[in-house]
Amino acid sequence: MQVIIRADASSEMGTGHVMRCLVLGKDLVEFGADVAFICRKLPGNLIEKIENDGFPVYEVSDDRDGAESTAILSTFPMVDWLIVDHYELDRVWEEKVKHLAGHLLVIDDLADRPHLCDVLVDQNYFPHQEKRYESLVSEHTVKLLGICYLLLRHEFRQTERKRQGPVKKVLLSFGGSDPTNETMKALEAIAAIPEIEIDVIIGAANPYYQELKAYCEKQQNIQIHYQINYLARLMSEADIAIGAGGTTTWERIYMLLPTLTIETAANQSEILAQVAKEGLVCHLGKSEQVTSKQIREQFLLMISQPQLLAAMSKKAETFREKIDPLAVARFIMKGES
Known part of the structure; x- marks a missing residue:
């Protein structure tokens, strides 16, 4: 199984997105998957850490239009899962890359923008959590919500x-x-x-x-x-x-x-x-x-x-x-x- 993770870290946005994706990436590797990352080389990035943890990293310079990620994804014979953990990416970006992966999973916790994804993960604890994403994802999207899905470091x-x-x-x-x-x-x-x-x-x-x-x-x-x-x-x-x-x-x-x-x-x-x-x-x-x-x-x-x-x-x-x-x-x- 081939999994690609799209996440960034920087001094401004923090490191949390990459850190929780590293947790998931390591779990998937232990289950037998092949995992790689797509990241921007921003000031304060964690690309070196990702590579030191054993994951290939494909660098992009901007990627807000999805063109660079599309080019990278197209080089793989098959991408079974594309995982996206990024506050700046939404349905517009997801529409441009979704056809290149068997499944698209989004990790979010803001519930402030629409997504085109098969699975949505929000690992936080909110009252009425189901309702937060009602108008933001398809009725067919599987929602994995709550702290039972916490991506906890090993x-x-x-x-x-x-x-x-x-x-x-x-x-x-x-x-x-x-x-x-x-x-x-x-x-x-x-x-x-x-x-x-x-x-x-x-x-x-x-x-x-x-x-x-x-x-x-x-x-x-x-x-x-x-x-x-x-x-x-x-x-x-x-x-x-x-x-x-x-x-x-x-x-x-x-x-x-x-x-x-x-x-x-x-x-x-x-x-x-x-x-x-x-x-x-x-x-x-x-x-x-x-x-x-x-x-x-x-x-x-x-x-x-x-x-x-x-x-x-x-x-x-x-x-x-x-x-x-x-x-x-x-x-x-x-x-x-």
Whole structure:
């Protein structure tokens, strides 16, 4: 079976689309499929990482009209599945390439544009989820909706959270790019709090890496981790996290890790509001409206209430039980569209 994945990463758009597609790609390879990627070489791209993970990458320069992807797809004798995970691509692009693949699967969570696809995957948790795509896809489109279809990285499937008791270790993680430098804002808020250790995660697309590295090296209680593959272990060792929304929201919930969240992109708004309503996170709001002072005050309040942290972890357990990380890959391999 030949699978082609169309996804991009950059400092501006972040790395989440490519990272979750890598999860799916690895699962499909383990099931016996051949997988390749089509990507634009944008600033902060993850093409080198994709190749290092063992996948061929075909580069395109623009591709908004689908011409470059069409040319690449046409070189394959047969493409069984074309998978698209991209906020800038919609039905217009899909119409131009769909005839070149046996099945077209779209990964989305915005529900803000029409799609021409056989299968639509939205791995997030929304009330009335079915209705979000009613007018955006055909009645024949198979919709795989909800956290049961979460594309969870392999490292999380094999790791259990270890920490309990008073807060001693904090995890800061604002995704692969963090264009507004929320990491520094959070560090300034909590670095001076006594008797805590801080693990700071920095992605390769983060434009503030050198500034953050210099800051962290001056602090004895801060350890910086750059473009790592052991985030699950750090989550398992943490008592509390501070971070953004996106896919990592569900990774923290899966690890039962209480979290203070800040919205860093518009597409995170609905998801963070919903998980906060469910008591799974404590949400501060949009990044431009959140100050270091607010982060510090809310953080101190949370760590002074161990019963609150325990309740957040307990609620996360009910969501973790619903997750089947292999559900999408199994569906594709069965060809049930």
